Amino acid sequence: MKEESIIIALTGNPNSGKTTIFNNLTGTRQHVGNWPGVTVEKKEGTVVHNGYRLRVVDLPGTYSLTAYSIEEIVARRFLVDEKPDVVVDIVDASNLERNLYLATQLIELGVKLILVLNMADVAQSRGHQIDAVSLGKLLGVPVIFTVGTKNVGIKDLLDRVVEVVEDRDTVSRHIHISYGHELEKEIKNIQDVIWQDPSIGERFSTRWLAVKLLENDTAVQERVNSFGEIGKQILAQAEASRERLTEFYHDDPEMILTDQRYGFISGALKEVLKVTGKTKIDLSRQVDLILTNRILGFPIFIFFIWAMFQVTFTLGAYPMEWIDAGVSWLGAIMTGLMPPGLVRDLLIDGVIAGVGSVVIFLPNIMLLFFCIALFEDTGYLARAAFIMDRVMHLIGLHGKSFIPLLMGFGCNAPAIMAARTLESERDRILTILINPLMSCSARLPVYVLLAGTFFGASAGNVIFSIYGLGIALAITMGKLFRVTLFRGDTAPFVMELPPYRVPTLKSLLIHMWDRSKIFLKKMGGVILVGSILIWFLGAFPRHLEVPANYGGDKGTTSDIQAKEVTSESSEQMDESPELKAAEKGEGQAEALATLSQSYLGRLGQIIQPVFAPLGFDWRTSVAVVTGFVAKEIVVSTLGVLYAAGTDVNEESEALRLSLRGSGMTPLGAYTLMAFVLIYVPCLATVAVISRETNSWKWAAFSIVYSLALAWVVSFLIYQGGKLLGLGA
Amino acid sequence: MIIPLSELREGERGVIARVNGKGRFRKRLQEMGFIKGAEVFVEKYAPLRDPIELVLKGYHVSLRVEEAAQIMMEKLENS
Numbered sequence: 001m002k003e004e005s006i007i008i009a010l011t012g013n014p015n016s017g018k019t020t021i022f023n024n025l026t027g028t029r030q031h032v033g034n035w036p037g038v039t040v041e042k043k044e045g046t047v048v049h050n051g052y053r054l055r056v057v058d059l060p061g062t063y064s065l066t067a068y069s070i071e072e073i074v075a076r077r078f079l080v081d082e083k084p085d086v087v088v089d090i091v092d093a094s095n096l097e098r099n100l101y102l103a104t105q106l107i108e109l110g111v112k113l114i115l116v117l118n119m120a121d122v123a124q125s126r127g128h129q130i131d132a133v134s135l136g137k138l139l140g141v142p143v144i145f146t147v148g149t150k151n152v153g154i155k156d157l158l159d160r161v162v163e164v165v166e167d168r169d170t171v172s173r174h175i176h177i178s179y180g181h182e183l184e185k186e187i188k189n190i191q192d193v194i195w196q197d198p199s200i201g202e203r204f205s206t207r208w209l210a211v212k213l214l215e216n217d218t219a220v221q222e223r224v225n226s227f228g229e230i231g232k233q234i235l236a237q238a239e240a241s242r243e244r245l246t247e248f249y250h251d252d253p254e255m256i257l258t259d260q261r262y263g264f265i266s267g268a269l270k271e272v273l274k275v276t277g278k279t280k281i282d283l284s285r286q287v288d289l290i291l292t293n294r295i296l297g298f299p300i301f302i303f304f305i306w307a308m309f310q311v312t313f314t315l316g317a318y319p320m321e322w323i324d325a326g327v328s329w330l331g332a333i334m335t336g337l338m339p340p341g342l343v344r345d346l347l348i349d350g351v352i353a354g355v356g357s358v359v360i361f362l363p364n365i366m367l368l369f370f371c372i373a374l375f376e377d378t379g380y381l382a383r384a385a386f387i388m389d390r391v392m393h394l395i396g397l398h399g400k401s402f403i404p405l406l407m408g409f410g411c412n413a414p415a416i417m418a419a420r421t422l423e424s425e426r427d428r429i430l431t432i433l434i435n436p437l438m439s440c441s442a443r444l445p446v447y448v449l450l451a452g453t454f455f456g457a458s459a460g461n462v463i464f465s466i467y468g469l470g471i472a473l474a475i476t477m478g479k480l481f482r483v484t485l486f487r488g489d490t491a492p493f494v495m496e497l498p499p500y501r502v503p504t505l506k507s508l509l510i511h512m513w514d515r516s517k518i519f520l521k522k523m524g525g526v527i528l529v530g531s532i533l534i535w536f537l538g539a540f541p542r543h544l545e546v547p548a549n550y551g552g553d554k555g556t557t558s559d560i561q562a563k564e565v566t567s568e569s570s571e572q573m574d575e576s577p578e579l580k581a582a583e584k585g586e587g588q589a590e591a592l593a594t595l596s597q598s599y600l601g602r603l604g605q606i607i608q609p610v611f612a613p614l615g616f617d618w619r620t621s622v623a624v625v626t627g628f629v630a631k632e633i634v635v636s637t638l639g640v641l642y643a644a645g646t647d648v649n650e651e652s653e654a655l656r657l658s659l660r661g662s663g664m665t666p667l668g669a670y671t672l673m674a675f676v677l678i679y680v681p682c683l684a685t686v687a688v689i690s691r692e693t694n695s696w697k698w699a700a701f702s703i704v705y706s707l708a709l710a711w712v713v714s715f716l717i718y719q720g721g722k723l724l725g726l727g728a
Numbered sequence: 729m730i731i732p733l734s735e736l737r738e739g740e741r742g743v744i745a746r747v748n749g750k751g752r753f754r755k756r757l758q759e760m761g762f763i764k765g766a767e768v769f770v771e772k773y774a775p776l777r778d779p780i781e782l783v784l785k786g787y788h789v790s791l792r793v794e795e796a797a798q799i800m801m802e803k804l805e806n807s
Contacts, residue, residue: 063759063760064759066755066759068752068755068756094786095785095786095787097785097786098760098761098786098787101759101761254755255747255754255755255758258758258759258763259758259763259764262761262763262766285771289772292772292775292781293775294773294775295775297775298775382790386774386779386790387774387775387776389774389779389790389792390774390776390777390778390779391776393778393792492752492753492756492757492791492792492795493779493790493791493792493795494757494760494789494790494791495779495789495790496760496789496790497788497790498787498788499788
């Protein structure tokens, strides 16, 4: 027998434990995606219960259902248009008053509702006694208790869902929150007009429509306007009613409505909530007095951030090495197994090296998201935003932007994903756009090479100044975007500071894995295509006399290592000419020839005039082009082009010598460093931007603006420096 | 005496007399429970003196000082 399908929508305030309930309901049978057209995360899962197949949709956490934030619009649209069979409102039992505000709106919407008083244990320990039966009667909805973190009450919830769907439940009835004589009169007036067209009442709750029109809700106004002639009449009546009420109350009707809802809630709570006995010492408050202390707050914050960095990048370095070795090993195995030729090159230098260059970030990403999940689930993230908001507000950003920006110094790809913790879409996109200006660790080898070569003892200061330049540009661009692209009033910083909680390992792991999975799936595809493309440009057209394998030297550092492994193992087993050449160190000239004649090399030469005002020669231009895939590749490309050998790194003396001998000046080197700092960090970052903003437009914008900015800043540095006589 | 919320000091409390400002900002504050007659306790100021942490209707919430200046309070004595 096939189960009958039911759609359940989970709603609730942020910090009400909604995600934990969702995880308990659906376990690992989850699907994470985005709501169509917006960057809000959409989670779905299924659970089978009593012969029903329940499709659970986790709506974004909201405090209300007015159409002010994207989250609210998304949640409301789903409730109104998709008409889920049951709506489950997760409520923080220890914070009933504010949490019930959303419930009043759901009741008004006329959905089939179940009220879940979550964190019942916390409420009890605070001496809150809640009479669930009376509350259910007052609100006309079934009320149950749960403790999400201990998996208590979940089965009860599922039973109730089935009861409500089968209409067996005895509590559910439709109640009206009474708004008092004046408001009720106008609600009735509007409803009278609406009822002239009975088809409207079949699709929407007429009372809800009337209330929303009194609240001047633009989304509902637009909807009503689409009803045609009757819609215009409704809107006219609503406008007249609003005017009358505004005159009567000397205030906007929406304010009065909000007041009345809170009035209804506090009336209900007087009957069902008893706070008994002395409440225990509020441990969370004591902890907070230390963590956001005026003197200790910042040092502790810095320590936590430092610890997160250490875990992500120091601890993460070990698995990264293993993955790197694994990829090289795989490349070497393939080299041994397959006959030399195009297919082998494509597989090894394109596919394996390309995918390897993405997978290598996975340990970083997983560890970083574990740390962020820890901050988020314990409640510390809100405190970090609280502490940092003063500083971030100077750039027009929210306190929560700080962590993504800081993580950018490690790697921009996960850092941009960390911007998900920002609630306002505007803040999120702004944070994402300036994130690449935080100089990631992949750019460091380029700085080390160039600064070490041209600035000797003061290399450290020079590199530091590049990081400073990035931060200064981020501040400037942040302000610039704020007054151009993201104008308009900023959302108020009304941020809840939830009590500190001990998170469950399960929810931390699910949190971490959700993000990591997205990274692997989506990035993998884009990077694969990109790597193959760059490989193709570097390897074609093929020169008959030149072994083709060198075309792939711009691949990644790992494929260079792959070659080392191969050349060691090839002594007794392989006769392929290019490996012998590599052993003898004669391959460099040929590699240079291949690369300079490849499409990539030609491209570098073609675009060289664009870079001429920045003092870049054609070789530097090619290096900059290959750096689009990943910044560390700039070093290996420079190695090939300046004929210092394929096997270079930022410390290699040979490359330094040939760079110095090439006519590059310290000013030119500094200009190149600045350019590398500013322009598109890497293919992975572009892919993440596109994914996180849910649009190719922002990714394209990021590429264009960063290239333009890089060119302008580099031009100013180079030409300005020459004017000051630094060009020698 | 009616004063802006931003002039209350740490550990002081008051009752909301009026929420100024308009549109989205004012509505959002109201939905979060900043309504006339609600009691607000000033828990603390952030280390850089902005934002403010408040206790309202039994939960903790933060507001920027410029935003708190829009909320007019009746200060409660002996708090």
